[in-house]
Amino acid sequence: MKARIPITLLIALLVCFAGYAGLFIAPTEAKQGDVQRIFYFHVASWVAMFTAFSITVVANIGWLATRKPRWDWLAVASAEAGVVCCTIGLTTGPFWAKPIWGIWWTWDPRLTTTFLLWLLYISYLLLRGLVDDPSRRATLSAVFGVFAYLDVPLVYVSNRLWRGQHPQPVYFGGEGSGADPTMTKVLLIAMSAIFCVMILALLDRYRLEELRFAADELRVEIESRASDAGALPVETATGEGVR
Amino acid sequence: MNALRATGILLAKELRLEFRRRELLTATLVFSLIVIVFFSFAFDPTPAESRRYGPGLLWIAFLFSGSLMLNPTFSREQTNDTIDALRMAPVPPFAIVAAKLLANLFFLLICEAILAPLFGIIYNVSLAGIVGRLAIVLLLGSLGLVTAGTAFSAISAHARMRELLLPVLLLPILAPLLIAAVSATLALFADSPVLDRTWVTFLAGFDIVFLTATWLLSDFLMEE
Numbered sequence A: 001m002k003a004r005i006p007i008t009l010l011i012a013l014l015v016c017f018a019g020y021a022g023l024f025i026a027p028t029e030a031k032q033g034d035v036q037r038i039f040y041f042h043v044a045s046w047v048a049m050f051t052a053f054s055i056t057v058v059a060n061i062g063w064l065a066t067r068k069p070r071w072d073w074l075a076v077a078s079a080e081a082g083v084v085c086c087t088i089g090l091t092t093g094p095f096w097a098k099p100i101w102g103i104w105w106t107w108d109p110r111l112t113t114t115f116l117l118w119l120l121y122i123s124y125l126l127l128r129g130l131v132d133d134p135s136r137r138a139t140l141s142a143v144f145g146v147f148a149y150l151d152v153p154l155v156y157v158s159n160r161l162w163r164g165q166h167p168q169p170v171y172f173g174g175e176g177s178g179a180d181p182t183m184t185k186v187l188l189i190a191m192s193a194i195f196c197v198m199i200l201a202l203l204d205r206y207r208l209e210e211l212r213f214a215a216d217e218l219r220v221e222i223e224s225r226a227s228d229a230g231a232l233p234v235e236t237a238t239g240e241g242v243r
Numbered sequence B: 001m002n003a004l005r006a007t008g009i010l011l012a013k014e015l016r017l018e019f020r021r022r023e024l025l026t027a028t029l030v031f032s033l034i035v036i037v038f039f040s041f042a043f044d045p046t047p048a049e050s051r052r053y054g055p056g057l058l059w060i061a062f063l064f065s066g067s068l069m070l071n072p073t074f075s076r077e078q079t080n081d082t083i084d085a086l087r088m089a090p091v092p093p094f095a096i097v098a099a100k101l102l103a104n105l106f107f108l109l110i111c112e113a114i115l116a117p118l119f120g121i122i123y124n125v126s127l128a129g130i131v132g133r134l135a136i137v138l139l140l141g142s143l144g145l146v147t148a149g150t151a152f153s154a155i156s157a158h159a160r161m162r163e164l165l166l167p168v169l170l171l172p173i174l175a176p177l178l179i180a181a182v183s184a185t186l187a188l189f190a191d192s193p194v195l196d197r198t199w200v201t202f203l204a205g206f207d208i209v210f211l212t213a214t215w216l217l218s219d220f221l222m223e224e
Helices: A004-025 A034-066 A069-101 A109-130 A134-164 A181-228 B003-021 B023-039 B047-069 B082-088 B093-122 B128-156 B162-173 B175-189 B197-222
Strands: none
Touching: A004 A034, A004 A181, A034 A069, A034 A109, A034 A134, A034 A181, A069 A109, A069 A134, A069 A181, A109 A134, A109 B162, A134 B128, A134 B162, A134 B175, A134 B197, B003 B023, B003 B093, B023 B047, B023 B093, B047 B093, B047 B128, B047 B162, B047 B175, B082 B093, B093 B128, B093 B197, B128 B162, B128 B175, B128 B197, B162 B175, B175 B197
């Protein structure tokens, strides 16, 4: 982990450059004006989110199949990183929608699906926080993670069918404005910037989980030695005695 | 013992347990009735409005009461550690889940069979010509609800704040089911009622996906 600081600085630099490129290098969109510039980070956050949530489900299955703790660390790290990216996408979207569509939000299939995806992974993290035994937490949350992943296409299809029968208040337009090569380049820079931030957060979170696991093992060992010597229970971080 | 026979025996046990006291059924029934009555304060319940909002109202009442009713499915096995006895029994884990799933389905359908006609009466929506078709929609919708709900109650039983956690896990997952069930019921409440093929197929698809997933994952749900 020696390279961590230089890599973090490098990614920070990349993010700054992506921001600069989005604001000053990319040409102004003809119809939407400067508001369209938010699109670079908006789209980039979705790409990072889909990657993160795909890692989560792979890690969930990995845990169920192998029971190696590192799959569980990966699952929680990627789910948290994915929720952060999802939140970025869900907040940057309305800032673009208000001036362009005239409304902050619409119950379009894509928007509804994303909102529910966000809720599902928030519930996933909530579930993890409420189960104490590490191995049981990993198994139960992995099962829920698989169910949640299966649900996403169903949410999309149902919303598609449902809203398809009614006229939409607004329609997605002008988003595929990738005709300008500079715009495409800026988008790719923003994508790699957000992607690197996501991976960095994921790895840090993974490391944290790894350390927690090691700390728990040490605590159990101290406790077993202490109980051999007839000492009092060791206080944990939450102030509860460990058995 | 084969899985089918084991499921049958466990189902009989679930039903016997509930019909001795009927507390789960009674409480669920009263709760959903309260939700249905309270919706009359949320909009003006003229017959025309009731046809428009009724399907959503009914399904939200079923979803809410279902998510509360499913709570004790596994948590009540923990009181006397009877869950360990079930685990030790020489039956496949899915038989335990399936028996509970079928029992829950049965309880929910009883509630619906009482509440749907009652809804028709107090909101002036005639259900006369659509009983059979409504039953299909109710059955398919409830099957999906209890499948996900039974699986998740096995999950939430091991967590703190489980009574609150189950609806939090279950309701977002059931969003597609709610959309499909409401749309199918809406088509039945129209002036010329039709059984919407698209939505019925969607409901059946949802049921199949979640039943298969529960079957595949039941070993993990039942492990110590």
